[in-house]
Amino acid sequence: MTQRPAADVALLLRLEHAVAEILTAPQAAAAVLDAIGQALGWSAGALWQVHGGELRCAATWSAPGRDFAAFEAATRTLTLAPGEGLPGAVWRAGEPAWVREFGREASFPRAAAAATAGLEAAFCFPLLSAGYGVEGIVEFFTGRLEDPPAELLGTAKSLGRRIGEALARARADEAVRRSEAQLRAVLDSALDCIVIADADGTVLEFNPAACRTFGYARHEAVGRELAELIIPPQLRQSHRQGLQRYLESQQPRVLDTRVEITGMRSDGTQFPVELTITRVAVEGRPVFSGYLRDLSAQHAAAEELRASRRRIMEAAVFERQRLERDLHDGAQQRLVGLGMTLARARTALPDSPARAAAILDDAIGALEEAAIELRNFARGIHPSSLTRYGIGAALADLARRSPVELRVGDLPGERFPAAVESAAYFVISEALTNVARYSGTDAALVTVAVEDGRLVVSVADEGRGGADAQLGSGLRGLADRMAMLDGSLEVHSPAGQGTLVRARIPV
Template identity: 75%
Template sequence: MSVDFALLLRLEHAVADILATPEPAGRPVLDAIGRALGWSAGAMWQVTPGGLRCVATWSTSDRFAAFETATRDLVLARGEGLPGAVWQRGEPAWVREFGRQAAFPRAAAAGEAGLSAAFCFPLRSAEGVEGIVEFFTSTLAEPPPDLVSTAKSLGRRIGDALHRARAADAVRRSEARLRAVLDAALDCVVIADADGMVLEFNPAACRTFGYRRDEAVGRELAELIVPPALREAHRQGLRRLLASGEPRLLDQRVETTGRRADGTEFPVELTITRVAVAGPAVFSGYLRDLSDRHRVAEELKASRRRVLEAAVGERQRLERDLHDGAQQRLVGLGMTLARARTALPDQPARAAAILDDAIAALEESAIELRDLARGIHPASLTRYGLGAALADMARRSPVELRLGELPAGRFPPAVEATAYFVVSEAVTNVARYAGTGTARVDVAVSGAELVVTVTDGGRGGADAGLGSGLRGLADRIALLDGTLTVDSPAGAGTTVRASIPL
C-alpha cells in the first residue's frame, strides 16, 4: 500500500492541531493516525517508573475489543513485547505475522482478532523516550513508503506534547499539595513578594486576621496586618534586607503585634523565611496568635497573686484570732495561777477556788484552739481520710447533705484537703444562696483523677468568676493542675465539679 507525501503532511498537521489543545488526549491522536494510514487498531503507552503502561487504545471495529482489553491490562518492562523492544532500542519497528510471534505477550489475542502486522515507534522529547505508539493491521504486508520518517516526526511532536503535559501535571500536583498543606496548616501562612505585596493568605490567616483570601491577596502586607505604629519599621526593614542582603529577623522566632481587619491588635509569634525561588525575592511569614497564651499566663499570675493574698489574709486572721482569743485567755490564766501561788500558803480555800477558775479557763482555751484548728484542717481528715471528714461535715451541715458512694482508700494529703474544701465551700454556697435545703456529694476516681461533684436543686445562676469563694477554690485546684467547672443555669440548680489529678 502506498501513502502519498501530501497525505503524510496533512496527517502531521492534523496531529499537531490535536496536540495544540489544552488537554491533548491519546485516543484522538491514535484515531487521526490510524484512519489516515488505514490501520485497524492501535495503542499508546507511557513510560512510568513501574514500566510501560497503556494510556489509550483505539480500533475500527468491535471485533478487536478483546485485543484492546488484553492491551490495557498489560504492564511491560524494557525489552518486553513489541513496545518494550522499541523502548529499549529507541527506533521504529515493523513486525509481520504478529499473531504468530510467540515472544509477544499478546500474540494469541492478535491472532484471534486476525491482526497480522504491527508497526511501533517511540515518542521522544528532549528528555528521552516518553512513550510508545503501536498500530496493527489485518491487510498490510509491507510498511508504506516514508512511514518511518513520518513516524519519527510524529513521535517527536507527540513526545514533546507528552513531556509538556507530564510537566504541567507535575506542577498541578505540586500546587495541589502546596494548597492542601496551606489549607491544613494551623498557623497563619502569609507569602509576600519583594514589594511587600501579599501573594498567598491561607485559611488560618483568614480566620485569625478576619480577611477573605481574595481581600488579602494583592494588598500590601504592612497595610493589611501590621499595626500603624510598626508599619514604617516593617517597610524600612524590607528595604534594608533587599539592599544589603543582611537579614536581621529571618529564620528567627520573634514576638510582635498583629492587627485584625476590625482594627484590634493582638500578640503574635512571627517567623519570616526567604523562599528559595529564582527571580525577585519572595518571603513567607508564619504567624501564631498568642492571645490565648498571654491570657493563660495573665490568669496564672492573677491566680498565684490571689493565692498569695489569701495565704497572707489567712495568717493575719489567725494572728487576730490567737491574739484576741486564746492568747488573752492564756495571759489571764497565767495571772490567775500567779495569784493562786501567792494565796496558797495562807488561804488554801481561796487558792483552790482560783485554781478551779484556772482549770475552767484552760478548758475554754483548749476548746477555742480546737475550734480554730478545725477551721484550718479537720482532725478527722488527717486521721481517717476524706470519707470520714465528709461524714462529719454531713452531720454538722446547715443543709441536708446526702453522700453518694465515697472511695474507701486514702489519697495524697493535698488532694484530700482540696477535695474537702471544695465540698465545704460548695455546701456553704448552697446554704447561703441556693434557696434549697438539700445537696448531694459524689466522689469517685476516674482514671488518674479524683472527681468531686456537688449538686443541688436550687435557683442556679452561680458564676465561678464572680464569687471569691469559688474563685479561690479554682486557684487552689489549679495549683494541683486540676480544673473546676460550675454549671448553674438559672432555675435549674447548680453542679460544682472538681477534677483533681492524683
C-alpha cells in the same frame, strides 16, 4: 500476500496536522489513535505511557466494525518492562519497529491473543520529548503481511516527537496543578497564619488562618501592601526601611528567626504575634513568606498565672493574719484568763483551801474550754479525720456540721496523697458554704470518683444558680489551689437551674 501501494505523502502531512490539532483537546490519546488508525488503514491500536519503571496502557482503539474485545482486554491489563514485548523493545531502542507474523512471536506476551484475533503484523513507534526521552509508545496492528512504506517511518518519528512533547507538557501541567493543589491544601489547613508578599511588600497570598486572625477576606488582602494591612501605624516605617535595607544589602536581620511583634486586625485593634519570615526559593525578585501566630491567649494565660500567684500570696498573708487574730481573740485570751485564775488560787490556798479548790475547779473548766476551742480551731485548718482516715471520714464529719443536708454518693475506698485529699476536702467545704449562703436551697449532692488518673469531685445543688467563678473570692481561691496541683475547676451555674462545682485533681 498483497502488496500495499506507497503511502501518499500529502496524506501523511495532513495526518500530522490533524494529530497536532487533536493534541490540544482533552481525551487526546483515544482521538490520536483513531486519527492515525483510520488514515492509514490499521485494524487496532494502543497507546502506552511510561509510569515509573514500566509501560501501562493508556488507551486502546479498533477500526469501526471490527471487534477485538479480547485482544484489547489483554492489552489494557498488561504492564511491560523495558525490552518486554514489542512496546518494551521499542522503549529500549528508541526507534520505530515493524513485526510480521506478530501472533507467532512466542516472546511477545499477547502473541496468542493476537493470533486468535487474526492480527498478523504490528507497527510500533516511540513518543519522544526533548527533556525526558521516551514518554510513551504507540502501536498498531493489521491482518495484512506487508512491509511499511518508507514515508511512514519518517512520519512516525515526526508524530512521535509531536505526541511525546504533548505528553511531556501534559505531565508538567499536571505536576503544576497537583503542586498548586497541594500548596493550597497546606495553606488552607495550616493553623498558623501564612502571608506571602513580594519585594514591594504587596500581599500575594493570605491563607484562611490569616483571614480569621486579622479579620480580612482573602480578596480584600491580596494585592494590598502588607504594611498597611496588618502592621500598626507606629511600626510601618521601620518595616519598610528594613525591607529596603535587605533588598539593597542582601544581609538579613530577622529572616528565619522567631520574633515577637505587634500585629493589627482589620478593626484597628492591636495584639501580640510571633513572626517568622523566610525567603521563598524562586527565581527573580525576592518573595517572602511570613508565618504568624496569635499570642493573645498565651499572654492572657501568663497574666492569669501571675494574678493567680498574687492571689495565693495575698490569701496566705490574709490567712496568717486571720489565724493570729483567732488565736489572740480566742484560745490565747482563755489561756491568759486561766493563768490569772491559777494565780488567785495560789494566793487563796494557805488561808482558804475551800476557796482555792473552787478557783481550781473554775480553772479546770476554763482549760477544757480552751482545749475544745483549740481543737475546733485546728479542725478548721485541717480536720484530723482527713489526715487519719481519708476523705470519706472527713465528709462524714463535715455532713454532721454542715448547715445544709449533704447527700454523698459512692466514695473511692483507696487513699490519695495528702495534698490531693486536702484540695478535695476544701473544694467540698467551700462549695457547701456557698450553697448555704447563696443558693436558696437546703440540700446538696457530693460525688467523688477517680477518672483517667484524676480525682473528680462534684458538688451540685438545685438552687437559684447564677454563680460566677470570676467574681467570688472563694471560688477563685479554689481555682488557684487547683492550678497549683495542675488540676482544674469548673463552675456551671445557669440562672434558675442550680450550680455544679466540679474539680479535677491529678492523683
